[in-house]
Amino acid sequence: MAHVAARHCVGRACGFVVDLGRLLQDEHSNPPQALARHLHDAGVFEGAIGKPVPVVLHELDYYDGIARRTEAANPLGLADAVTAWVRNG
Numbered sequence: 001m002a003h004v005a006a007r008h009c010v011g012r013a014c015g016f017v018v019d020l021g022r023l024l025q026d027e028h029s030n031p032p033q034a035l036a037r038h039l040h041d042a043g044v045f046e047g048a049i050g051k052p053v054p055v056v057l058h059e060l061d062y063y064d065g066i067a068r069r070t071e072a073a074n075p076l077g078l079a080d081a082v083t084a085w086v087r088n089g
Contacts, residue, residue, distance in 0.1 A: 019038060033072040036055040036057070037072065055070070055079070070083055
């Protein structure tokens with residue numbers, strides 16, 4: 001949160017915190033994907049890093065479910081290299 005506060009005005013930083021809280025309380029079973037997608041849609045990654053970067057959701061093993069969650073967390077096509085590797089090795 002310190003990173004967000006240092007880079008954004010108080011109102012926008014508070015907005016991110018409120019949005020994060022809403023996403024984490026979401027009744028759906030996909031809060032990590034929803035949070036990552038929201039941050040992409042809000043331009044947070046691109047604003048902080050200077051370009052869109054894929055968010056990779058993973059566990060200790062890689063399998064098709066990981067590829068599906070990673071695709072859901074990113075804009076269309078952004079994580080294609082990662083998901084292809086997960087699916088094809």
